[in-house]
Amino acid sequence: MRPLRYAINVTLDGCVHHEAGIAPDEELMGFWTAEMQSVDAVLYGRTTYQMMESVWRRPASGRWPDWMEEWEIPFAEAIDRVPKHVVSSTLDAVDWNAELVHGDLADAVRALKNQPGEGTSVGGVTLPLRLAELGLIDEYIFVVHPVLAGHGPRLLDGLSERTNLELIDRREFGSGAVGQWYRPVA
Template sequence: MRRLTFGMSTSLDGYVAAPGDDLSWGVPSDELFQWWSDRVGATGLALYGRRLWEGMNAHWPTADQQPGATPAVVEYARRWRDVPKVVFSATLRAVDGNARLVTGDAVTEMTRLKAEDGGPMDVGGATLAAAAVRAGLVDEYAVVTHPVLVGGGTPFFPALDSRVALTLVETRTFPGGVVLTRYQVRR
């Protein structure tokens, strides 16, 4: 059975994107960028919602070929291309690269994928992750908190019908006061 992790950057007040889908407050330091790259390299299957997929796929397939691409960017782009991806969308008609499209019920498919053998899965995109959280599919949360208050936007955590008990398994501070907290779900 695969483990499912939900990890994203968030503002201190709990938003993954500020109003207008503004992400400018979450630019990672070199050290944090390397941490994200290592996560991608350790992922067996990445699950994407449509909006996150469109943003990532617009940049990373060719990011290593851009003038001035750093070794870290080259490494991340290679890792991102290599990891198998499942994109969940009711509006897309096709995806490319090392990805396949799921247009049906996301929770049903994530449950099926989780039951398979294989490496760890990461879910990204607030809407898709919210469905996984509410369905009780997430095993671990990697919360990368940036020291900024954005006042609104897209929340990291969805509203829940019941409490979820967590165990802290890691904390780490990155340059600029960014703090990683990793929690495992107590089952």
């Protein structure tokens, strides 16, 4: 069985918006690269899929853009290569090594989890909330940044029931961010 991991950057006040000023430095990008390389697939909602595609898809020229730092390229190559599953009620088609998820979300995600492999990563805001509500997330990875955003979407905002988690690992980064790994307590 392939575990489903929700991995995301979050500010101290719970903001998970990508524009909250928490862009990764070289050390954190190495961490996220290793995370991306450790999964067999990613699961995104439409918004996250389109956002990631707009930044990390290999250009038709085959050359990464000039704005990209050398230490960002391994992440770009890892995410470009990994199979993507996209949950959307508005998209008719996807590409970028992706396929649309059809039918019942819980059944589709269980089918993904039942495939052999190292794991599937889910990102974003809305889809992970739905998956947490369904009890389908096996591991949570939160990289908590020493930033107070003051606004923006919040981590799992609207979760209907409390979910107890146990801390299984922790890592401090030079930037002051702290990675925390949790598993739901049965």
